[in-house]
Amino acid sequence: MVVMILGILLGVAIIAFLIGRARALTVAGEQISSLHSRPSYHGGYLAIFSTVPAFILSLLWAAFSKRFIESSVLGNFSNQLSSFDVLQVQTFLRDVRTLAANQANDASQVILSTQGEVRELAQEAAGLYASQLSSANNLLSVLVVFLVLAGFVFGYRRIKVEKRNRHFVEKFITLILVACSAVAILTTIGIVFSLIFESIRFFQKVPFFDFLFGYHWSPQSAFESAGGTSLADDNSRIFGAIPLFVGTFLITFIAISIAAPLGLMSAIYMSDYASLNFRSIAKPVMEILAGIPTVVYGFFAALTVAPAIRGWGEAIGLSVSSESALAAGVVMGIMIIPFVMSLSDDVINSVPQTLRDGSYAMGATKSETIRRVVLPAALPGIVSALLLAVSRAVGETMIVVMAAGLAANLTINPLEAVTTVTVQIVTLLVGDQEFDSAKTLAAFALGLVLFVITLCLNVFALRVVQKYKEQYD
Amino acid sequence: MDAMNTKRQEDAVNKMVQNEIKMSGKDVCVSYGEKQALFDVNLDIPAKQVTALIGPSGCGKSTFLRCLNRMNDTIDICKVSGDIRLDDQDIYDHDIDVVELRARVGMVFQKPNPFPKSIFENVGYGPKIHGLVRSKSDLEEVVVKSLQRAGLFEEIKDRLHEPGTGLSGGQQQRLCIARAIAVSPEVILMDEPCSALDPIATAKVEELIDELRENYTIVIVTHSMQQAARVSQQTAMFHLGKLVEVDETDTIFTNPSNQKTQDYITGRYG
Ligand SMILES: Nc1ncnc2c1ncn2[C@@H]1O[C@H](COP(=O)(O)OP(=O)(O)O)[C@@H](O)[C@H]1O
Numbered sequence: 080m081v082v083m084i085l086g087i088l089l090g091v092a093i094i095a096f097l098i099g100r101a102r103a104l105t106v107a108g109e110q111i112s113s114l115h116s117r118p119s120y121h122g123g124y125l126a127i128f129s130t131v132p133a134f135i136l137s138l139l140w141a142a143f144s145k146r147f148i149e150s151s152v153l154g155n156f157s158n159q160l161s162s163f164d165v166l167q168v169q170t171f172l173r174d175v176r177t178l179a180a181n182q183a184n185d186a187s188q189v190i191l192s193t194q195g196e197v198r199e200l201a202q203e204a205a206g207l208y209a210s211q212l213s214s215a216n217n218l219l220s221v222l223v224v225f226l227v228l229a230g231f232v233f234g235y236r237r238i239k240v241e242k243r244n245r246h247f248v249e250k251f252i253t254l255i256l257v258a259c260s261a262v263a264i265l266t267t268i269g270i271v272f273s274l275i276f277e278s279i280r281f282f283q284k285v286p287f288f289d290f291l292f293g294y295h296w297s298p299q300s301a302f303e304s305a306g307g308t309s310l311a312d313d314n315s316r317i318f319g320a321i322p323l324f325v326g327t328f329l330i331t332f333i334a335i336s337i338a339a340p341l342g343l344m345s346a347i348y349m350s351d352y353a354s355l356n357f358r359s360i361a362k363p364v365m366e367i368l369a370g371i372p373t374v375v376y377g378f379f380a381a382l383t384v385a386p387a388i389r390g391w392g393e394a395i396g397l398s399v400s401s402e403s404a405l406a407a408g409v410v411m412g413i414m415i416i417p418f419v420m421s422l423s424d425d426v427i428n429s430v431p432q433t434l435r436d437g438s439y440a441m442g443a444t445k446s447e448t449i450r451r452v453v454l455p456a457a458l459p460g461i462v463s464a465l466l467l468a469v470s471r472a473v474g475e476t477m478i479v480v481m482a483a484g485l486a487a488n489l490t491i492n493p494l495e496a497v498t499t500v501t502v503q504i505v506t507l508l509v510g511d512q513e514f515d516s517a518k519t520l521a522a523f524a525l526g527l528v529l530f531v532i533t534l535c536l537n538v539f540a541l542r543v544v545q546k547y548k549e550q551y552d
Numbered sequence: 553m554d555a556m557n558t559k560r561q562e563d564a565v566n567k568m569v570q571n572e573i574k575m576s577g578k579d580v581c582v583s584y585g586e587k588q589a590l591f592d593v594n595l596d597i598p599a600k601q602v603t604a605l606i607g608p609s610g611c612g613k614s615t616f617l618r619c620l621n622r623m624n625d626t627i628d629i630c631k632v633s634g635d636i637r638l639d640d641q642d643i644y645d646h647d648i649d650v651v652e653l654r655a656r657v658g659m660v661f662q663k664p665n666p667f668p669k670s671i672f673e674n675v676g677y678g679p680k681i682h683g684l685v686r687s688k689s690d691l692e693e694v695v696v697k698s699l700q701r702a703g704l705f706e707e708i709k710d711r712l713h714e715p716g717t718g719l720s721g722g723q724q725q726r727l728c729i730a731r732a733i734a735v736s737p738e739v740i741l742m743d744e745p746c747s748a749l750d751p752i753a754t755a756k757v758e759e760l761i762d763e764l765r766e767n768y769t770i771v772i773v774t775h776s777m778q779q780a781a782r783v784s785q786q787t788a789m790f791h792l793g794k795l796v797e798v799d800e801t802d803t804i805f806t807n808p809s810n811q812k813t814q815d816y817i818t819g820r821y822g
Pocket residue numbers: 584589607608609610611612613614615616627
């Protein structure tokens with residue numbers, strides 16, 4: 080119903096726009112320039128007045144009418160339902176809704192969760208529910224028609240030569256833009272808050288410092304006592320997040336030490352050495368590489384790189400586990416090379432040619448020019464490119480699952496299996512889980528710490544960039 | 553050109569013979585890809601004088617200027633032919649090192665382009681990459697001397713370690729000149745060095761050019777007739793990629809032999 084009304088309102092808006100514009104032209108007569116606002120602003124003005132009030136009403140209706148009708152139906156049957164507990168009432172309501180939606184069909188055919196007496200009661204209630212729903216919808220239609228007409232007449236009479244309708248329309252547009260950005264910001268805030276609240280619940284079961292500074296991570300052995308409260312002693316021993324963070328940083332470090340030099344060098348080659356022809360082919364190819372799904376890199380890591388590393392390691396007498404941080408890090412590094420390259424290439428290219436010319440004119444060679452002029456000028460951009468790459472590496476999950484394993488070893492030996500924060504979040508949440516066990520809640524706590532760390536990283540990066548900008552602009 | 557003009561040019565050349573010729577171009581042709589930008593330009597540049605290149609936009613002044621320190625090498629599609637000499641040595645010869653050439657023939661650009669470094673490092677850049685200084689105190693001496701010669705030192709002596717990009721436009725341009733003279737070049741090329749500056753900054757730079765003439769050979773591209781008249785001793789007029797006329801500045805401005813030159817300097821076009 081509401082969807083249909085919204086569709087109709089869209090049509091009304093277009094028609095009102097056209098009428099408003101035509102009206103403005105009529106009002107202006109010969110001298111179009113006498114209009115304070117251009118005709119299309121008058122059109123927009125009329126469209127806003129004709130549709131926005133009805134639109135807001137429909138939205139409110141969609142949000143609240145169902146709940147209102149349900150409580151009125153329940154009120155009517157409060158005597159019969161007095162013995163029901165909350166869950167039973169919920170079931171009853173669900174049946175009522177199903178029955179109401181299937182009114183056209185034979186009621187006895189509809190599959191319900193309740194039987195017998197309750198079922199008959201539900202059928203009775205469904206009749207009431209359906210009739211209330213249809214009268215509500217009728218009321219809505221009448222109100223919408225009224226609002227559209229009233230708005231239209233109101234707006235239409237205000238299309239005059241001297242009316243400053245442009246200001247109104249511009250303000251309305253600003254309002255819409257503000258509303259859109261508010262949605263984006265509020266969603267983010269909402270996510271952060273849900274992270275925080277779930278984490279607080281986790282920290283009620285596991286002490287904060289035991290979590291943050293614990294050396295041992297094995298949530299699979301989490302034990303919930305019969306009452307649902309966990310044994311705090313055990314939990315504080317198995318939810319130590321240090322191995323995960325060490326694993327994450329180990330793999331990220333390996334990945335960045337591969338991606339940063341390779342990506343940066345190839346960006347320099349691309350922007351300052353390569354011929355135009357080569358560049359026009361190579362750059363799109365690199366950007367396609369950046370689009371390969373990480374799971375594909377994951378195969379590559381697990382099936383090719385990890386065995387190879389193991390083979391080499393054994394050849395020189397090192398013991399390498401078949402899943403290793405090195406394999407995951409190397410492949411992750413390869414994965415983010417195109418990313419680093421593409422971003423730094425853009426940054427290096429945006430260093431003005433006049434600076435390069437200035438350096439060449441001093442007799443500097445190409446490499447001197449790049450080292451002493453281009454790179455320092457591009458540094459803030461390169462730093463932020465690298466930090467974006469770090470965030471990608473920290474957030475990457477698939478390659479680690481496939482190549483580095485799930486074992487939460489506390490080690491900085493790149494030849495051993497390690498695991499990362501994101502991988503553990505995934506393993507904590509897959510499968511059947513109770514939503515409030517310590518094990519599940521741990522995922523939120525991990526997410527929160529990861530979020531705080533990346534936030535600090537970004538703030539730090541912004542500081543660095545800003546400092547350089549101040550110095551060099 | 554008719555006989556009389558040729559005669560007059562010979563006179564002019566004779567006058568300049570007293571001055572040695574620092575650089576010379578013979579039959580210089582330049583093309584960018586298919587498009588030819590310079591046609592058989594013959595121009596001598598006398599030592600320790602200012603030579604102004606004038607002419608309407610797109611006539612090839614910058615192109616010629618950039619041939620003199622081989623800055624055109626940085627443009628892939630640019631082909632230069634002809635014979636360009638510095639102290640009678642062909643600068644497009646195989647065994648000429650552009651690095652050394654550009655140390656001898658410095659350049660200042662239209663838009664001030666200080667590096668995103670401190671004032672000190674901007675001026676010290678050339679001496680460092682050419683290995684002209686041994687110690688830190690040597691470097692300091694060179695930097696201070698160059699800034700003094702560029703007439704900038706007094707204004708910024710407390711701010712040597714602040715970014716060069718923080719100076720005003722005129723100061724930045726003088727910084728670029730200081731940067732160019734820090735490697736003790738013999739020739740300084742300037743491509744419309746004042747076109748981005750206000751009148752007061754322009755006056756300062758012009759004054760500076762006049763002083764620099766004592767020690768350096770200067771070639772300047774300018775759009776301002778007054779500027780050419782004020783700072784230069786020789787003026788060359790370009791039109792559509794050809795050198796139309798070259799003579800002493802006084803002669804060009806009081807009694808040009810070519811109609812196009814006359815039209816241009818009296819502001820009838822360009
Ligand atoms: N990098 C370049 N690539 C292609 N054509 C160029 C380039 N630079 C200059 N030209 C062409 O060469 C001609 C002369 O240019 P230029 O020397 O810059 O003129 P001026 O400095 O006298 O205004 C112009 O027609 C211009 O379009």
